[in-house]
Amino acid sequence: MAKSGPVTIKKYANRRLYNTGTSTYVTLEDLASMVKSGEDFLVYDAKTGEDITRSVLTQIIFEQENKDGQKMLPVSFLRQLIRFYGDSMQLLVPRYLEMSIDSLSKEQDKLRQQLASTLGVNPLTAPFEQHIRRNMEMFERAFSMFSPFGKREDGSPAEAPAGEAAPEPPAAAPASEASDLDELKNQLAAMQKKIEGLSRK
Numbered sequence: 001m002a003k004s005g006p007v008t009i010k011k012y013a014n015r016r017l018y019n020t021g022t023s024t025y026v027t028l029e030d031l032a033s034m035v036k037s038g039e040d041f042l043v044y045d046a047k048t049g050e051d052i053t054r055s056v057l058t059q060i061i062f063e064q065e066n067k068d069g070q071k072m073l074p075v076s077f078l079r080q081l082i083r084f085y086g087d088s089m090q091l092l093v094p095r096y097l098e099m100s101i102d103s104l105s106k107e108q109d110k111l112r113q114q115l116a117s118t119l120g121v122n123p124l125t126a127p128f129e130q131h132i133r134r135n136m137e138m139f140e141r142a143f144s145m146f147s148p149f150g151k152r153e154d155g156s157p158a159e160a161p162a163g164e165a166a167p168e169p170p171a172a173a174p175a176s177e178a179s180d181l182d183e184l185k186n187q188l189a190a191m192q193k194k195i196e197g198l199s200r201k
Helices: 028-036 051-065 075-084 093-106 108-117 125-148 175-199
Strands: 007-011 017-019 022-027 042-043
Touching: 017 028, 028 042, 028 051, 042 051, 042 093
Parallel strands: 007 042
Antiparallel strands: 007 017, 017 022
């Protein structure tokens, strides 16, 4: 019988989690197993009815990160994420992360095969170079949304519509912002490598 939708998990004041689908109390570890098996769920505060799924998923990541040999998020990556809170880049970061993880998830079988068949080449760089390059291209396309005319396929600026003056070229981004973006790209690439390394265990 097809599932009607996500399982409802209720979180009580004593921090206990109740799975309404199985009528049993569960732990964060149980919820982590549900995520890994592809079972969807939503978590609600039992008293207020507020959707607290995001905070519970964050707790699960925290628990996983504290296990020996499970760490995937480098300290430098976490620091960079914190820096983006409240910054104009904050609007782009979630979408970029979603695209990167979604792309990695869709191609994980192919990447595993490439890792297994790669001989004489560093297995942590060869298969990922093309994958990461595609993600960087997607990120750059996302930035093009902020350009009033975008770019041609050859990368040159598109011309302004007839009768309109061409816009002034945007001022160069401050060095600090450019370095932050480069650092984010490097950290995301490192995170993707760690994700694939753990998924092969």
